[in-house]
Amino acid sequence: MPMLAEVIDAVIGIDTHRDSHEVEIADVAGRPIRAMRIGNDSAGFTQLLAAITDLGPGLRVVASVEGSRSYGVGLARALSAAGVQVIECEQPSRAQRRGKGKSDAIDAHLAVLAALRLDADQLAAPRADGDREALRILLVARQEIAVMRTAQTNRLRALLLAGDDTDRQAARGSLTQRSLAALAERELPAHATREQVVRQAEIRRLALALAQAERELKENRAQLLAIVDDIAPGLTSRYGVGPVSAAQAIVSFSHPGRCRNEAAFAALSGTNPIPASSGKTIRHRLNHGGDRALNRAIHAIALTRIRNCPRTRAYIDRRTAEGKTPREIRRCLKRYIARELYRALNAAMTA
Template identity: 80%
Template sequence: MTMLAEVIDAVIGIDTHRDSHEVEIADVAGRPITTMRISNDSAGFTRLLAAITDLGPEIRAVASVEGSRSYGAGLARALSAAGVQVIECEQPRRAQRRGKGKSDAIDAHLAVLAALRLDADQLTAPRADGDREALRILLVARQEITVMRTAQTNRLRALLLAGDNTDRQAARGSLTQRSLAALAERELPAPAAREQLVRQAEIRRLAPALTQAERELKENRAQLLAIVDDIAPGLTSRYGVGPVSAAQAIVSFSTRADAATRPRSPHSAAPTRSRQAAAKPPGTASTVAATAHSTAPSTPSRSPGYGNCPRTRAYIDRRTAEGKTPREIRRCLKRYIARELYRTLNTAMTA
C-alpha cells in the first residue's frame, strides 16, 4: 500500500461553512505551512489558489475537503478546474477529536491528517456533477415529498377518524385517487356546525395535496429511471432493483468513475473504490439493505423483494439447514447483493 504522503508534497485541509472556509496548508509530515480563512465566493477561491501557487510551480498538492458536496461544492469545483486534486474528507469522529477540542482550525488540521493516512490508490474523490448530481437532487426531492405526504396522510386520517361513521370507514381504508377526489369535492349538508365546516375545509385542502404529491412522485420516478438507464444500462433489470434503489446505488457507489486517471492493473477491481468499501455505509450494501430489507422480519425467507427469488429461497434453505440464524443469513444476503450490484455498476459506469 502506498500512502498519500509518499506521492505528494503538500496537503490542504479545508473545513467548509456557509459563508467562509477554514484552510490549513501543511507539508507531508502534517506540519502547518500556512493557515487562512477564505470567503465562500470567487474572491476567496482565488485567494486560496494564489496561496497554492506560491508553494511552487512543481508542488504536488491535494485538497482534503470536508463537505465537498454541500458548502464546499463551489470551492471543490474551483480547485479541480485549477488542476488541484480534491478528495472528500469525512467529518471527524468523536474519538479523533478527543484531547484536541473543537474549532474550525482544528477541523482543518484533522482534514490534513486524515488525508495523509490514506492509501494513494483508494482515494475518495467528491461525487461528480452532471447526471449523478442530478440523481442526488432528485433523491433529496423525493425524500422531502415522501415525508410531507406521510405527514399529510396521517393528518387527513386523523380528521376523518373524528368524523361520522362514513368518515371513520374512509380513514381505515385506502386513500385512492378516486376517494381523495370525492373527499375534496363533497359538500356538507346544511346546517353544519362550525367544527364540521373547518374540518371539511382542511380535508378539502389535504386531499388535493396528496393527489399532487403522488403525481410528483411518479414524475420523479420517471426522471430517475431515465437518468439511471443512461448511466448504468441494465441496472434496473436486476431482480428487485427499481429506479429509486438503482439511483441511490449509483449515487452511493463511490466517486467519479470517470475521474480515475492514474494507471491501473488489469486485475484491479474498481476505478475508485474496493469491493469491500462498496459493501460498507454509505456504499452499495447499505443502500440495498435499506431498500430491500428495511422491513425484514425475523425469518429471512419472508424478506420483502427477495422472498420470491428462487436463488434466494434456495440459499436461505441451505443456510438454515446448516444452523445459521436468520440474522446471519440476512447479513450474508446483503453482502451477496452488494457484490452483484458492485460488479454491475463497476462494469456499466467504467464503460
C-alpha cells in the first residue's frame, strides 16, 4: 500500500480562516518550497492557482485543506475545478502541537505533514455539493426548528400550568393543531387584569408559533423525501428508514468513494465494534466517535425495528437466549443497519 508521498510531486497545506488562508507548498519530503497568505475570495484563489502553475507543468499536486467544508469551502471548490485533488485535513491535536507552538504557518505545515503520512488509497475526499448540500441545509434548518419548538412548547405549558383548571388540563394534554388554534383564539373576560391580558397575549403568540413550526416541519419533511427519492430511490422503503434518517445517511455518506468500504462507513457512523474485554469477560462495545448525527439516525432506525419489526424481534430473542445483553444486541443491530445503508447508498448512487 503506497504512501501519498510516493505518488505525488508536491503537497499544499492550507489553514483556512474567514478572511484569509495560510498556505504552504512543500515537496514530498515535507520541505517548504513557498509560503504565502491569500484572501478568501476569487482573487486569492487565482493567486494560489498561479503559484501551483509556477511549480511546473505536469506535476502531481495534492491540497490538504483544514476546514474544507467551512471557511475553506470556496477554495476547495476552486481547486477541484482546476483539477487539483483536495483532501480533508483534521485539525491538529494537542499532541501534534506539543513543542511546536501555535500559528497559522505552523498549522499549514502540520497539514502538509498530515497529508504525507496518509495511504494513497485511503484519502479523505471532501463531501459533495449539489443535492447532498441541499439535504444538509434542510437538516440544519429542521434541527433549528425542532429545538425552537421544544423551547416554545415548554414555555407554553408553563404558562398554562399557572392558569386555572381548564388551562392546567390543556397543559397536560397534547398540543395539536386544533388545541393550539383554540388557545390562540380564546377571548378574555370583560374585566381581565393586566396579568391575564399579558399572559393570554403570550399564550397566543406561542400557540401561533408552534402551529407555524409544525407546518414548517411537514414542509421540510416533504422536501427531504423528494430529494432522497431522487438520490437513492427505494431507501425510505426499508423498514424504519424515514426521510430524515435517510437524508442524514446520504449527507454523511456524501458520494461513492468517500468511505472506502462498509467497515469505514461503520467507523464513520460510530457503529463499529471496539474490543472491551477483560480477564474472562470477552465482549465488544460501540465506538463512541464518528459522526454523531449519523449515529443518532441509525439509533432511531434500530429503535423502530426493535419495537415493530417481527424479524428484528426474532433476532433479539435468539441473541438473548445466547446470553447477550440488550446493549450488546443493540450494538449488533446498529452494525447491521450501517452495513445495509452503506450497500444501499453505494449501489443507488453508483448507478
